[in-house]
Amino acid sequence: MDNVTVNPDVAAEQKRRHQQHEKAKAKQGRKMWLLIAPFLVLVVAFSYYPLFGWIYAFFDYEPPIPLHQSEFVGLQWFKMMIQNSTQVHQLVQVLANTFAMSLLNIATSFLPVLFAIGLNEIRNKHFRNTIQTLTTLPNFISWVLVYSIAFAMFSSSGMVNELLQNLHWIAEPIKFLDSDAHTWLKMLLWSTWKGLGWGSIIYLASITGIDPELYEAGRVDGASKLQLIRYITIPELLPTYFVMLMLSVSNFLNNGMDQYFVFQNAFNQTHIQVLDLYVYNVGMGNNSLSYATAISMLKSLVSVVLLWIVNVVSKKTRGSSII
């Protein structure tokens, strides 16, 4: 091939073709760009534009005085976060609550899988549907209503206490809601009660997607029901499970605030205050919007650190980074 002289015509043709190809590619690119543009606008509007609000952390902002009339205070609010050990201790406690409750949620994320498998084994269709409906419904109840149910049942004059007192099992009402005992665990139970049925839907869908031939083959080989679950269902569900796990890890710091907001009171506040709730309490409850903004920036900092850790782990274990 080395000795072949290139025909100038061919070269021109190639060049023309190449240009045409480039043009088509550019056109295609523009089309793709247009397709994705609306979503980019949304991302910018809802994820990047709000970052502009960080500016409040550097001012002494107090409504109704507009920002441009407020005093610029530099890093005053950030210094305040670490000005004394009690304050730092409080922040650490808040972060500990956030991490602990997120970890507990992740640690129990296998429960919907088990629930879905169990549900799938119920042969009576009506019974199964009833159970599924009943367990899915709580997901659609807002936390405020969940709390009113909790209050009706577990307050000192609620159903449970009344019942136990009338049975003469207890003399003093048990404080379920207004005590700081096992706060993390209680919160976990509530969120599990609310989310279990809903969380299992995706696994139920995956189960129906498993190739029936696998089960048939298993049965031919004489596998018992438990063995079918152990060696077919669970391995087949694992990919879905890991995707869901990844998603919940990415929501590590966003473990919600409405649940904790409605359940918080003077007694359990030490252990129920997650980062989002703390920011709300400081900003809205104590009227310190600038300080609250500064604290909320902490969340982004922690997120970046977490992302970095996950990235390092991924690099080490898989050899490729996520970002």
Added chain:
Amino acid sequence: MNTMNFRSKVSGGLKKAALVTTVAAAALALAACGSSNSSSNKAEKDDGKLMTVTVYDDMANYQGVAKGWFAHYVQKKFNIKLKMVAPNVSGGGNTLFDTRTAAGNLGDLIITGTNHVNKLTKAGLLTNMTPYMSGMKYIKKYSAATDQITKLAGKKGIWGITNSVSSESPTKSSEGLEPITAPYIRWDLYKKVGYPKLNSTDDLLNALKDMQTEARKETGKNDVYAISLFKDWDSTMMQNAGQNLAFYGWEVNQPFALSKGNGSAYESLIDSKSQYVKGLRFLNKAKQLGLVDPESTTQNWDTMYSKYQAGKVLFAYWGYLGQGAFNTTSNMAAGKGFELAPLKNMKVFSMGNQPTGNTTFIGVGSKAKNKARLVKFINWLYSPEGVQIQQAQTTGYSAGPKGLTWKMKGGQPVLTEFGKKAQLEGGSVQVPAKWGTGTWKDGISTLNYVAVMQYDKDPTTGYSYGYVTWPSVLKLNQTKLSKDWSAHMDNATSSMDYLKKNKELLVGAGVSYTAPEDSSTVSTTRGSIGTQIVNSSWKMVMAKNDAEFNSLLSNMQKTAKGLGYDSVYKVDLKNAKAKNALREKTIKQYKEDK
């Protein structure tokens, strides 16, 4: 397509999009800033049309458009419908104030704390009422109250008028027959347990214990408790525990520096021996004796109030709570009801009349329409008719509209038959069709605003606005209950009478003192310490034993100090001293004026 290529294109696009959107958003934000209003000093014409007026009201306990006889009256007189915005109802502290002011419109009529005056004028959210003042004789009458606001605004003009203004002496109690905060107990049960001597608060607790046993026996119900609490009014302290302060002459509802009503002593809130911690100990002792309603930690005012109405609570910090809820005509005729407890050595704190008004004010919002009419409305609130009608809100205040609830008879105001039902028997009586619809109770003013002190003299009758001191009503209130109480209380005619005779009353001269605004670091520190104090206080009250109480107390002191309590205390102490200095000045000035 090569993914790498695609990615780089996307990220390039992303950059562009980000740029475009940021620029657009910034432009929007700038445009929003540019359109901020410029307040004019010229009077605007009234279009005379029916209008709905948004009232931002810190005092209101009702949200939405006002209904009933008061709303009916206002609509007829001013062609105005009142739409209430009530932070008390929506909850969440200052959230509503912050969001509404940040949006640039707090309301057409504004009723809020005087500590907000400066900020509101600075942000241009209040109207200068000066151009509308001709003929507004009642606002002019209380010029000391408008001057007070002008001073706080730091800007020339009339920006509002303070509440609870009075023409009476600042050293005279403003609280009529019953002090607002004092130990009130169920007198009928106190009688049943044999009028035990109350030499200290411990004796009071023991008496309450016996009374609780008695009440449970009487009703056969186990959910009768001597004490029931609520948390709605907690701020930087547990409000209920702080009421004990008033029993011994300390001013209530103070921040971290507590002061005697006459400025003779000062204390730090969290000091182990402070009156506040004593208040906590009192409640904790009660808890340990089984006297505290376990629902205290979760219930709100409404739930608690209905318990008082049902006779399930035996002790009240406030006259308007115990007596307001339980002392109905029929209960009192049967000898049942709340009365002042003869606690030995008490020195009940009572607020004096305030010539310059209290620390709430009413003003007109800068975005309001028909401002002339709104100023006329405010003027009416301070007129005799306005006070009679608008302040018929809580038991013991004004009687209501003349001709409906009261009339003049032999030169004296007397309650009509309707008036008796409305004011003395719970108020669930239907108003006559002429006056609107619904019951009396549901139709009272939702503003919940005291413009003029109710024991000031009504120039149209020659007697006070508050009907409870009318001779005709005093005669009506001679009941089995009051007679028995009087017989055991040195034949006193009222609680105030008893306290005065026994020198157990301490009047804090009435001044309108608004503390200078905290610096933002102080207010933030105050906020986070306050949360700790409130939370710890509740835990302390519910502690199982003294050891737990004490460890919680030292924990609270440590946390508060760690968060910077001392620096805030210093500010509060300075303010408390300034307030008491102002008191002395006011007393001196009043004497000179006379």
